[in-house]
Amino acid sequence: MNPARIEKFAGVAELLRCPLCGARMHVRDASLRCEEGHGFDIAAKGYVNLMRRAVRDEYDAGFFDARSKILAAGFYGHVLEALEDVLASTNLAGPMLDAGCGEGYYAKALAEGVDVPIIGLDTSRDAILRAARGGNRVCWFVSDVANLPVRDGALGCILNIFTPANYAEFTRALSTDGMLVKIVPGPGHMIELRELAGERLRHAHHSNRRVVEHLERHMVLERRVRACATCDVAPDQVADLLRMTPLLFGVDDTQLPHDRIRRVTVDAELLVARAGHADA
Numbered sequence: 348m349n350p351a352r353i354e355k356f357a358g359v360a361e362l363l364r365c366p367l368c369g370a371r372m373h374v375r376d377a378s379l380r381c382e383e384g385h386g387f388d389i390a391a392k393g394y395v396n397l398m399r400r401a402v403r404d405e406y407d408a409g410f411f412d413a414r415s416k417i418l419a420a421g422f423y424g425h426v427l428e429a430l431e432d433v434l435a436s437t438n439l440a441g442p443m444l445d446a447g448c449g450e451g452y453y454a455k456a457l458a459e460g461v462d463v464p465i466i467g468l469d470t471s472r473d474a475i476l477r478a479a480r481g482g483n484r485v486c487w488f489v490s491d492v493a494n495l496p497v498r499d500g501a502l503g504c505i506l507n508i509f510t511p512a513n514y515a516e517f518t519r520a521l522s523t524d525g526m527l528v529k530i531v532p533g534p535g536h537m538i539e540l541r542e543l544a545g546e547r548l549r550h551a552h553h554s555n556r557r558v559v560e561h562l563e564r565h566m567v568l569e570r571r572v573r574a575c576a577t578c579d580v581a582p583d584q585v586a587d588l589l590r591m592t593p594l595l596f597g598v599d600d601t602q603l604p605h606d607r608i609r610r611v612t613v614d615a616e617l618l619v620a621r622a623g624h625a626d627a
Contacts, residue, residue, distance in 0.1 A: 350387055351482075353377055359486050360466050362442055365396045366494050393479035394487035397496055408473045411450050413590035415477060418452045422578050422588075426530065426615045427456055429574035433528055433617055434504070438532045439463050441503025445485075446492045446517070451478030454485045454506070463503060468496070495520050503526065504618050512514030513566035522620040523584065525597075527566060531555050533575055533614030540611065543603055550563045555616060566620040575614040581605075 350421050356374055362374035365381035372379050379395055380386045387395050417423075430453060441463060444453040448467035455478070467491040469475055479487045490496050492507075495516045502520045508530040518525055534554070561566060580588060585605045 364498045396489040413587040416587045426574045426578040443504040445506040448540045518622045527620045529618040533616045535614035568620045570619040572617040577612045
């Protein structure tokens, strides 16, 4: 085991709580252990699996491979830049957690520019394996957003990017002045693919109204920031683009005319909120 990987988790151990009993965690040898004796090994590949059983979902290894290629190609670079601007405009009140981090694109990029500890977690082991590749200072966990492995009030910031939220856990884990940055698709997101797929889609039209209303029932929404750009799509990128978007889950993309996909719009909205009820 690389000693640096053990040291990395030792650096965040005081923030953690056991996902089974809620007790405090510490590093012993090459594992995280709680005061009640529950233990979780630090894998040689640089992550810790806190899930006692795997969670089945629609995101498989092929999905994350395709998404990694599209992210590396820069299609979501403007979204990352908008997130960096939001974080630069505020004083982080403590450690950051990327809840539903996927392959770690955002957390790894932010780790280059912020001084606070960063934790990334996702229920998908396939995603976390990709996130941990190459070694980096982010602490990666296979874990559930509905049961965050952090102590009450331990976090200064939670990121929740294109993935479901659990506001009860978010407000529990955030410090008094901690903030949430939730990123959701904007109205023009993947509009070219939506128009091409037409009636094959589960949801042909998109609106963030219900998402925003749900957030505001639990937290104080302070800002909404739009990040939208249209990018050229090379012929050899089309298959990965179609494979990586949940928009097309349930759609047979072989029936779509790939040669008509030449550009795609990535439209995102950053919802910046603080812990506490809007009426508080």
